[in-house]
Amino acid sequence: MFSRFNEIIQYRGTISGLVKRDLRGRYKGSVMGFFWNLIIPLCQMLVYIMVFSQVMRYDVPNYYLFLVVAMMPWLTFTDCMSQGTVSIVGQSNLVSKIYFPNEIIPISTVIARFINLLLTFILIFALIFIGGLGFNFEALLYLPLVIAIQFIMALGITIILSAVTVYFRDVQYIVQMVLMAGVWVTPVLFEPDMVNGFLASILAWNPLSPVISAYRQILYYKEIPDISSLWIAAAFALVQLMIAEFIFRKLEPGFAEEI
Template identity: 30%
Template sequence: MNRLVEIFKYRELLKNLVVTELKLRYRRSVLGFFWTMLNPLLMMTVLAVVFSTIMKFNIKSYSVLLISGLLPWIFFSQAVSLALMSVVSKGSLLKKVYIPKSLIPLSAVLSSLVNFLLALVPLFLLVVLLGKPLTPALLFLPASILFVALFTCGVAFIFSCLNVFFRDFTHMTEVIIQAWFYLSPVIYRTDMVPETYRFAFNWNPMAHIIECFRIPIFDGRLPDLTAVVIAGTSALAMFMFGFSIFLRFEGRFILRV
């Protein structure tokens, strides 16, 4: 609890780290922040053509289903990838001045969260253009965003910590993220998975988190209570576990970065 209070005390520094990260990411880019909206749309277009035209996915408004799964996944994978190298890349800063080391991966996650929130604009434009109704169930989205943010923070803490001690973990992460993508209901719905294999998705927290985000948008209803409980519990547990692992080993970072 004291470490969480410490993060709050350093909130201005955290804000500056996030702003710096965003500026560096779009430095010398002509379109700048517009890429946060263009990237998911371009990816959605390619995947929609492949799966609805070539693979014959016969789902009405498949583009909405696709982008509502892509957005939380892009946030998760982008944030984890940025956080992975964050502690190592900020090694010189950590050796010069004292700052809570947890701010480093946390700033990577929050900068990606800003992109995620901006990307909601094209999502809702697409929903309106395709005639999907905007229902009161959309009021549940802040909770869904909180779930994915907490879960992502937990994974980011663990991965950034592991990468300090095992530099090969950078290459392993690419494989892990890619496999996790296909094992999560990003380009399909969980109910499209054969019953025989569906048990695997019940053990995947991202499957429940993505569905909690997608269902209010695509189905116009609240997600099932079971999915909400699993998503919320998994997110909080992952955050607490990841944060505790990070705090346990952060004292050794200076010797390894």
């Protein structure tokens, strides 16, 4: 397995090329080009601010910020799932004609989505600064760790889904339905202690919950996140990534034939 990881690292140039093609190609032919990667998240944030500060009023101070700091990472995760699930199928010409570790296709998809997330954080920081809400710079030191944990978690799931979808195309539609429900079992719109019963149990077992909560602790509450929960999430993400690589290697020999 580690030899495979070394091989993937040797193809880092190919990964970089695929990431650049992804970021530029999504809006190829448009006037704004790459800048749509920044404009679209900005428009999403403005919509959330308008709706949740003017239309839907919650008894949470600065609810728009409470929502945005969790919603943007959640949208990145869902984008990884929706785009990554069909990444191998969508690059069928490369898979069937050129040899390379096929994992680099979903890997490049996830990297591109997280570059968009980093651009989104520039907007979030600007929003916090303009609103005069301030920062806890000690808490901000934990932000790269949270991003890294979410990245590994998204990568593991995306690698599994991309491989399984080659054999079962219905997976992409199942993923879409699961993601629609996922926002209600992840602490994006609310805190875990705002709900109880069965939903609270699902939130507690959701491995993404401590990650999303950590974003909110750092950027909204300006607190150091719950480290013990983060380490559990990190351990889960690493084990999941190793399982994902094992499953991918088992399914990979049939890709060319199935595609």
